[in-house]
Amino acid sequence: MATLLAFLLLLLSYGVGSIRCYTVPVNSTDMLFLFDFKKHISRDPRGALSSWNESVPFCRWNGVTCSRKHPWRVVSLNLFELSLSGTISSSLGNLTLLKELNLSLNSFSGK
Numbered sequence: 697m698a699t700l701l702a703f704l705l706l707l708l709s710y711g712v713g714s715i716r717c718y719t720v721p722v723n724s725t726d727m728l729f730l731f732d733f734k735k736h737i738s739r740d741p742r743g744a745l746s747s748w749n750e751s752v753p754f755c756r757w758n759g760v761t762c763s764r765k766h767p768w769r770v771v772s773l774n775l776f777e778l779s780l781s782g783t784i785s786s787s788l789g790n791l792t793l794l795k796e797l798n799l800s801l802n803s804f805s806g807k
């Protein structure tokens with residue numbers, strides 16, 4: 697009986713895990729590029745990028761807009777006036793469908 701219960705629990709947790717994996721497709725490379733962009737932000741005093749975490753689908757992250765036609769592809773990044781500092785990661789260049797980029801009024805440095 698205990699074995700059966702353990703098995704059912706295992707099934708249940710496996711099921712929940714699958715649902716989570718399904719939310720964001722594994723091959724949405726745009727998410728990896730955004731995470732890399734975030735890694736280069738050294739200061740975020742207003743917590744503007746706190747929604748940039750794995751429990752929120754990246755198309756709903758603050759400032760991120762995804763394409764309607766191409767699922768899980770970023771078309772716009774608007775981080776206007778958020779007091780961010782750090783460098784601008786070159787992985788932004790990997791967001792190949794990006795049409796709008798607004799990083800005005802922050803304190804980015806470097807290339």
Ligand SMILES: *[C@@H]1O[C@H](CO)[C@@H](O)[C@H](O)[C@H]1NC(C)=O
Pocket residue numbers: 721723767768
């Ligand atoms: C993920 O990659 C596979 C194989 O390259 C492709 O068929 C599928 O459409 C991709 N999924 C998304 C959401 O881009």
Ligand SMILES: *[C@@H]1O[C@H](CO)[C@@H](O)[C@H](O)[C@H]1NC(C)=O
Pocket residue numbers: 746747748749750751752
């Ligand atoms: C992820 O972002 C959401 C929305 O901003 C927030 O409520 C949640 O606490 C964050 N989770 C973590 C682990 O930071």
Ligand SMILES: *[C@@H]1O[C@H](CO)[C@@H](O)[C@H](O)[C@H]1NC(C)=O
Pocket residue numbers: 774776798800
């Ligand atoms: C950047 O975004 C802000 C707020 O959405 C907007 O007021 C401003 O005009 C934008 N700047 C450019 C260059 O688009």
Ligand SMILES: *[C@@H]1O[C@H](CO)[C@@H](O)[C@H](O)[C@H]1NC(C)=O
Pocket residue numbers: 728729732787790
């Ligand atoms: C962006 O693309 C370049 C060239 O393909 C690659 O070397 C780099 O690793 C990519 N960046 C990330 C964060 O994967």
